[in-house]
Amino acid sequence: MSHHRLSIRLSRILAPLSAAAFALAGFSAPAAAASTVYPLKIANCGQTVSFEKAPEKIVSIGQGMTEILFSLGLADKIAGTAVWVGPVLPAFAEANKKIKRLADNDPSFESVVGMEPDMVAAEFEWHVGAQGSVGKREQFSDLGISTYVSPADCVAKINTDGGDGVRKELFTMDLIYQEIGELAEIFDIQDRGDALIADLKKREADAVASIGAAKLGALPVVFWFSSKEVQGDAFIAGKNSAPAYMLKTLGAKNVVTTEEEWPLVGWETIAEANPSVIVIATMDRRRYAADDPAVKIDFLEKDAVTSQLDAVKNKRFVEMDAQSMNPTIRTIDGIEILAKGIKSFGLSQ
Numbered sequence: 001m002s003h004h005r006l007s008i009r010l011s012r013i014l015a016p017l018s019a020a021a022f023a024l025a026g027f028s029a030p031a032a033a034a035s036t037v038y039p040l041k042i043a044n045c046g047q048t049v050s051f052e053k054a055p056e057k058i059v060s061i062g063q064g065m066t067e068i069l070f071s072l073g074l075a076d077k078i079a080g081t082a083v084w085v086g087p088v089l090p091a092f093a094e095a096n097k098k099i100k101r102l103a104d105n106d107p108s109f110e111s112v113v114g115m116e117p118d119m120v121a122a123e124f125e126w127h128v129g130a131q132g133s134v135g136k137r138e139q140f141s142d143l144g145i146s147t148y149v150s151p152a153d154c155v156a157k158i159n160t161d162g163g164d165g166v167r168k169e170l171f172t173m174d175l176i177y178q179e180i181g182e183l184a185e186i187f188d189i190q191d192r193g194d195a196l197i198a199d200l201k202k203r204e205a206d207a208v209a210s211i212g213a214a215k216l217g218a219l220p221v222v223f224w225f226s227s228k229e230v231q232g233d234a235f236i237a238g239k240n241s242a243p244a245y246m247l248k249t250l251g252a253k254n255v256v257t258t259e260e261e262w263p264l265v266g267w268e269t270i271a272e273a274n275p276s277v278i279v280i281a282t283m284d285r286r287r288y289a290a291d292d293p294a295v296k297i298d299f300l301e302k303d304a305v306t307s308q309l310d311a312v313k314n315k316r317f318v319e320m321d322a323q324s325m326n327p328t329i330r331t332i333d334g335i336e337i338l339a340k341g342i343k344s345f346g347l348s349q
Contacts, residue, residue, distance in 0.1 A: 036188040044182070045125060045154035047137060049146055054187045055119035059102070059112050061134060062123020063088070064328030065150060068176075069121065070095060071329060072183060072192050079115045082107035082134075083127065085323050086284045089330075109135040119146045121183075123328070125159040148186070151175050152327035157261075164261035167240035170248065171327050173200065180329075200332050207332075207339040208249060211348035219252040219347060221338075222275040222311075223325060225262055226283075227290035230299050233264040234290070242327040243279065246335045250342065252277075267305050276347065278311040279338065283322040293319055316345050 040051045059080045060066040066081045067089055075095040082102040087093075102111045106127060112120060112134060120140055122128035128137060128147055137147045153159065156169035177197045184193025223237035236256050237243035244254045255273035256265060278300065282293045290296050297317060300306045311317070318341035324334035342348050 034190065036185050036190070040186065042148075042182055042186070044147075045129065045149040045151065047147075049148060051146060051186055055117075055146065057115070057117045058119045058121055059115050059117040060121045061107065061112070061127045062121075062150070063323055064326050064330070065121050065123040066096075067092065067323075068180060068183065068329055071196055072180070072187070072189060074183075074187060074189075075099070077187075079117055080107075080112070082112075083123065085326075086282075086321060106133050109139065113140070113143060113145065117145055119148065119186075121148045123150050123153065123326075125149055125153050126165075129154075129159065131160065148183070150327070151178050151182075166259050167238065167261050168259060170240045171242050171245050173204065173245070173331060176200075176327060176329060176331065196329075200329060203332050204249065204335055207336045211250065211339045211343050219277065219342070220255050220273050220275045221247055221252045221277045221279060222255045222270055222273070223279045223281070223320075224290075224296060225281045225322060225325060226288045226296075228288050230289045230295055231303070233266050234270070235262045236265040236270065237261075237325065238263055241325075242331045243325050243334070245331065246338055249335055250339060252338075252342070267303070271305050271309060274309055275311045276314075277316045277318060277342065277345065278309070279318045279320050279325075279341075281322040281325055282319050285322070314345070316341075316347075318342075 036054070038051060038053050042049050056077060057079045058069065058074070058077050060069055060078055061082050063084045066078065069075070069078055070089070070092040075092065078099050080100040080102045082104070083106065084101070084104050088096040100115070120128060126132070127134045128140070128149055130136065140147050152171060152175040155175055157165050157167045159165040180193050180197055184190045223243040225235040225237070227234045237254065238260045239254055239257050240259055241261050247254050255270060255275050256263065280293050280296050283291055285291050290299070300309070300312045306312055318338055320334055320337050321330065324330040324337065
């Protein structure tokens with residue numbers, strides 16, 4: 001990265017602390033929680049799912065879901081995974097190598113059931129749901145396979161077209177904490193769930209404290225995930241998305257007002273808001289022309305419209321792992337990285 005470009009790169013964020021690490025860091029792990037009483041019934045994304053016992057073999061569809069399972073110490077129960085945006089959290093690299101990757105993107109229904117799981121856990125409803133590109137929940141239940149879908153993708157959210165959907169209320173980390181708590185209950189590991197949630201909450205509070213969020217005012221920020229064509233409309237974080245939660249948490253302002261999760265927005269429209277900071281998604285994926293962050297920055301600096309933006313003229317780019325822009329445990333990573341960027345730009349004073 002050139003010395004004149006002031007940008008913050010999300011290299012590799014350490015995985016959330018375990019309960020043991022909590023003790024080493026000077027924090028006490030939460031008191032032991034009550035054990036799960038089976039059969040367990042949980043209301044999940046419009047359905048009631050039942051568990052006669054803790055599942056023994058999982059297929060996890062979605063990187064965010066897989067990393068939560070890893071963080072809960074359940075790697076030995078994962079038989080297969082799919083739908084990956086980038087590298088796994090470093091702490092889980094060795095464990096991840098031992099798990100079969102069914103597909104980088106959508107796996108087939110046959111490949112999932114071929115692993116003979118007793119549970120399929122999905123990050124997104126478009127993979128496992130009414131319009132499931134992998135399979136409908138009834139297809140799995142007919143085979144005796146339980147399904148669980150992240151609450152973050154269905155609570156106050158409409159998924160009808162296989163896209164990113166429309167979010168009617170602002171995402172908050174409470175939905176991820178709900179997911180962690182429910183998974184911990186399903187597997188009867190409530191103490192691990194409590195410790196993970198406590199760690200994430202502390203990290204968020206520390207990030208907010210690091211910049212004095214009350215001083216930010218209405219700092220305009222835009223999150224650019226990618227674009228189908230480099231010079232075309234951009235996938236920008238909507239007003240109720242995980243990035244919007246980051247901005248609200250840090251006291252900054254989202255320049256987008258639509259309820260779509262990742263609406264396509266023209267740069268002329270973005271220019272009217274004149275963002276002070278542009279958060280750029282980094283990823284290994286090369287599905288779209290603007291997936292590469294270097295391509296994004298090159299466009300921003302050379303295009304007649306974008307080159308005049310306050311963020312571009314002052315080179316206020318924050319590079320953030322794309323997975324941190326999804327509603328996952330990495331949303332906390334995103335808050336930390338954005339806080340560092342804002343502080344480095346001298347915008348928190």
